[in-house]
Amino acid sequence: MTFNELSWEALAFGAFTILTLGGALGVVFNRNLVRGAVWLVVSLFGVAGFFVLLSAPFLAAVQVLVYIGAIGILFTFAVMLTRSMTNLSERFNKQAWLSALAAVTLFLLILLAVIAPIFGEIAAPSSEVVATTEDLGVALVSGDKFVLPFEVASLLLTAAMIGAIVIAREED
Amino acid sequence: MIDVPSIADLNLTVTFPAVFLALFTMVVLIVDLFIPKDRKIRTAHLTLGGLVVAFVWNVLVFDSNQTALGGMYIADSFSGFINFIALTAAIITCFLSVDYLKRTGIEQGEFYSLLLFSTAGVMFMGAASDLIVVFIALEILSIPLYVMAAMRYRDAKSEESGLKYFILGAFASAFFLYGAALVYGATGTTSLPEIFASVEGIVATDSGARLYLVLGAALIFVGLGFKVAVVPFHMWTPDVYEGAPTPVTAFMSVAAKAGGFAALLRLMVIALPELTANIGDTIAIWQTTIAIVAAATMILGNFVAIVQTNVKRMLAYSSIAHAGYILMGVAAVGTIGVAEEATRAALIYMLAYTFTNLGAFAVVMALEKDDGSGTQIADFKGLSRSRPLLAVMMAFFMLSLTGVPTTAGFIGKFLLFGAALEAGLVLLTIIGVLTSVVSAYYYVRIIVNMYLEDGEGDPAEGATQYLNYATYAAFAGTLIIGLFPFLAVNLLDTMMIAGLF
Numbered sequence: 224m225t226f227n228e229l230s231w232e233a234l235a236f237g238a239f240t241i242l243t244l245g246g247a248l249g250v251v252f253n254r255n256l257v258r259g260a261v262w263l264v265v266s267l268f269g270v271a272g273f274f275v276l277l278s279a280p281f282l283a284a285v286q287v288l289v290y291i292g293a294i295g296i297l298f299t300f301a302v303m304l305t306r307s308m309t310n311l312s313e314r315f316n317k318q319a320w321l322s323a324l325a326a327v328t329l330f331l332l333i334l335l336a337v338i339a340p341i342f343g344e345i346a347a348p349s350s351e352v353v354a355t356t357e358d359l360g361v362a363l364v365s366g367d368k369f370v371l372p373f374e375v376a377s378l379l380l381t382a383a384m385i386g387a388i389v390i391a392r393e394e395d
Numbered sequence: 396m397i398d399v400p401s402i403a404d405l406n407l408t409v410t411f412p413a414v415f416l417a418l419f420t421m422v423v424l425i426v427d428l429f430i431p432k433d434r435k436i437r438t439a440h441l442t443l444g445g446l447v448v449a450f451v452w453n454v455l456v457f458d459s460n461q462t463a464l465g466g467m468y469i470a471d472s473f474s475g476f477i478n479f480i481a482l483t484a485a486i487i488t489c490f491l492s493v494d495y496l497k498r499t500g501i502e503q504g505e506f507y508s509l510l511l512f513s514t515a516g517v518m519f520m521g522a523a524s525d526l527i528v529v530f531i532a533l534e535i536l537s538i539p540l541y542v543m544a545a546m547r548y549r550d551a552k553s554e555e556s557g558l559k560y561f562i563l564g565a566f567a568s569a570f571f572l573y574g575a576a577l578v579y580g581a582t583g584t585t586s587l588p589e590i591f592a593s594v595e596g597i598v599a600t601d602s603g604a605r606l607y608l609v610l611g612a613a614l615i616f617v618g619l620g621f622k623v624a625v626v627p628f629h630m631w632t633p634d635v636y637e638g639a640p641t642p643v644t645a646f647m648s649v650a651a652k653a654g655g656f657a658a659l660l661r662l663m664v665i666a667l668p669e670l671t672a673n674i675g676d677t678i679a680i681w682q683t684t685i686a687i688v689a690a691a692t693m694i695l696g697n698f699v700a701i702v703q704t705n706v707k708r709m710l711a712y713s714s715i716a717h718a719g720y721i722l723m724g725v726a727a728v729g730t731i732g733v734a735e736e737a738t739r740a741a742l743i744y745m746l747a748y749t750f751t752n753l754g755a756f757a758v759v760m761a762l763e764k765d766d767g768s769g770t771q772i773a774d775f776k777g778l779s780r781s782r783p784l785l786a787v788m789m790a791f792f793m794l795s796l797t798g799v800p801t802t803a804g805f806i807g808k809f810l811l812f813g814a815a816l817e818a819g820l821v822l823l824t825i826i827g828v829l830t831s832v833v834s835a836y837y838y839v840r841i842i843v844n845m846y847l848e849d850g851e852g853d854p855a856e857g858a859t860q861y862l863n864y865a866t867y868a869a870f871a872g873t874l875i876i877g878l879f880p881f882l883a884v885n886l887l888d889t890m891m892i893a894g895l896f
Contacts, residue, residue: 367465372527375519378417379535382512385424386542389505390557 236276243269256302264295281356406463409470412453412478413518419445420511427504435502439493442507446486446514453478462524466586469524476742477521477657480749481650483872485514487753488646490865491760495642495857498765501547509539510646517654524665526575526585529658533571533622536654537564540647544639550767556638563621563631571618577611578666580604590666598671612667612681616659623655625722626692629715633703636711641763641770644707645756648714649749656721656745660738663728678819682729686823689726692719693830701837706759706770709837710752713796716834717748723827724811727818737814743883744807747876751795751804754869758789761858761866774853778845781852786845788870793838795873798831803876806883 246266253259267290274283362368407414423445427438457475462468488510496502516536523529541564545557579585581604582593597604621628636644663681670680696716703709724741728734762778763769779786795802808831815824858866876883 365465369465369467369527371464371467372525372531375417375528375531375535378420378512378515379531379538381421382509382535383538385505385508385512386538389503389509389542390545390548 232276235272239269239272239276241269242266242272245269257299260295260298260302263298264291267291267295281359284356406461409456409459409461410463410468410522411456412449412482413468413515413522415452416445416449416511416518417515419449420508420515423511424505424508427508430504435497435504436493438504438507439489442511443486443489445511446482446489449478450482450486453482466588467525467528468519468522470522473657473661473738473742474518474522476746477653478518480653480742480746481514481517481521483746484646484649484653484749484753485510487757487865487868488642488650490861490868491645491753491757492642493861494859495640495760495763495862498857498859499547499640499767500549500765501640503546506543506546509543513537513539513543513646513650517650517657520654521657521661523658523661524587526578526587529661530568530572530575533618533654533658534568536651537568537622540564540643540651543643544635544647546643547640547767550638552638552767553640554638556635559631560635560639567618567621567628569618570614570621574611574614574616574618577607577614579611581607581611587661587666591669594667594669598669608667608670609680612662612670613684615662616681616685619655619659620688623652623659623718623721624715625688625718626695626715629692629695629718632715633708633711636714637705637707641707641756641760644710645753645760648710648752648756649745652714652718652721653745653749656725656741659725660728660741663725664734664738668728668731668734677731679729679731682726682818682820685722685726685729686820689719689722690823690826692716692722693826694719697830697833697837700834703837704772706772706775706841709772710755710759713834713837714752716830717744717752717796719830720808720811720827721745721748723815723820723823726820726823727811727814730818730820733814733818736810736817739884740807740810740814743876743880744811746883747795747803747807747873750869750872750876751792751802754788754866754873755792755796757862757866757869758785758792761785761855761862762853763857769853772841772844775841775844776848777850777852778855779852782855782858785855785858785866788866789845790842791870791873793841795877797835797838801877803873806876806880 243266246262246264246269249262250259250266253262267286271283271286271291274280274286363373364370423438423442426441427435430437453475456470457472460471463470489507492506492510496506513536516532516534516539519532520529520536523532541557541561544560545554547553575585578590581597582590584590584593594608597608617628621631624632636648639647663679667681668679671678693716696712696714696719700709700712700716703712721741721744724737724744727737727740730737759770761782762774775789778789791802795804798804798808808827812824812827815827
């Protein structure tokens with residue numbers, strides 16, 4: 224790896240870190256829920272960037288599609304539909320200290336798990352098994368792999384969608 | 396270059412009952428758009444047609460004993476039998492629904508698509524040989540049921556029923572998924588035969604993997620236990636059964652149970668029978684736990700059913716009790732050498748219960764008024780005078796649920812108790828017999844109400860043409876299994892030896 228490549232990667236890493244952490248801080252410190260939801264999208268976008276840096280383009284794409292596209296929008300809708308909550312400006316979290324403690328504890332635990340080998344040595348990823356998006360796509364539709372779960376899952380989504388419409392539609 | 400596998404490799408013919416039904420849901424959904432609102436009965440006819448085609452196809456491929464789609468789908472007689480139960484339940488539910496939906500004002504074409512989705516889910520669950528497929532099938536079985544339970548949206552009870560079922564069902568799915576992940580972590584595979592192959596090594600080495608395997612199996616049991624409503628995961632059952640439209644309750648009580656127990660039996664018989672404390676033991680490590688749960692389920696279900704005044708609630712507790720009896724068969728599977736007999740007993744019990752319980756709900760629906768009232772036990776007073784035939788059939792269903800000889804329920808209990816004794820579960824068998832005696836109290840009370848109590852007798856205006864077809868079919872099924880049990884036993888015998896074991 225030349226110095227140039229390294230520095231570009233480091234730069235990108237820094238940028239994505241700022242996006243991720245900045246977005247997360249935005250979620251925590253913003254009292255307006257809609258803005259909080261937008262900050263969440265920023266943070267999730269940063270995580271998608273990390274996936275690109277880790278050579279996992281498929282996960283990055285899924286991160287954008289599912290987390291930003293679907294879940295971010297879902298949050299926004301949910302906040303906007305519960306209108307009384309939208310313009311909330313006073314602090315309503317009465318257990319901020321407790322949550323902070325929980326968050327810090329979780330962070331330390333994860334840090335410990337990464338640094339100290341309590342769950343066994345972290346093995347280097349074997350270089351032969353590099354699953355590309357193409358491998359994944361083939362596995363999903365080839366008959367001796369995952370075509371059955373894939374197709375049944377699509378049926379499941381259809382059923383869920385029809386169910387949602389049946390419940391939500393107005394009496395006609 | 397991508398290899399395109401040939402269609403012949405997939406071995407699709409044997410999967411056709413389930414795959415056809417899955418595709419047919421789309422046909423029903425689309426054709427229903429063009430059927431005018433006042434002729435939704437045609438949607439029901441179309442649905443019935445599809446179910447019958449799947450049924451016939453299932454008979455044709457019944458004991459083919461093949462795997463398909465890369466080993467994820469097993470078409471043996473076990474899955475054939477589960478298909479048989481699921482399709483029978485769906486066909487009878489279709490007949491039950493036609494007039495009921497119309498007269499209670501909740502007729503929607505989508506009801507039938509959702510019914511088919513759920514049926515296909517049961518069928519995929521019976522045939523799944525991979526934890527991923529089991530999980531997705533579990534969801535496809537459950538999600539339409541949540542919606543169908545809430546379909547009587549003008550009634551707050553129905554909405555409560557749907558919401559409660561949804562939230563607890565989602566919890567159950569999460570438990571199942573966590574368990575499946577732990578099993579995957581312990582064995583490195585989601586395929587049930589491969590899990591079976593790795594269990595012995597894990598037990599022998601006594602590694603940490605065994606802990607994860609046991610934990611995973613326990614969490615999967617919790618998840619499926621919610622679905623089949625065993626104590627202590629039964630809390631939702633009475634409220635959901637009472638609030639849901641009655642045909643949905645009827646279907647839920649048999650189909651969701653069949654699916655849940657199919658997955659449980661597959662997992663315990665195929666993947667984990669050798670999960671013993673030590674190599675060479677003949678009793679699986681999970682047997683005691685399941686036996687205790689079964690005992691608690693039978694005791695609580697039967698005793699709480701006594702004090703119910705609403706028939707739907709009573710049948711809900713009765714269904715909890717029956718889940719306990721079937722679970723007794725699952726516990727018996729844990730003794731090596733009895734698995735075959737116990738699986739057969741559990742399957743035949745489920746078939747008997749399917750016919751009997753659908754029949755009982757059919758009679759309840761005959762008495763139910765358009766606004767959902769008329770389901771109290773007191774409403775049965777004097778039914779023998781106003782509707783003698785209906786009263787005879789209801790009495791027969793109640794006797795079958797108790798387990799009186801010449802009924803299907805007796806055959807099921809006889810086989811189950813026999814298997815449990817064979818497995819050395821003597822105490823559990825005694826509890827089973829005693830709780831059956833207790834159950835006679837509340838089942839016979841309905842018969843007493845119909846025959847011995849004074850009263851005008853309900854005109855049973857809900858007993859319309861289609862509902863009567865359903866009642867007769869359920870009655871015939873209960874009677875035939877009761878008088879000629881070898882029909883059902885033979886159906887299974889062809890398979891067990893060749894396929895599952």
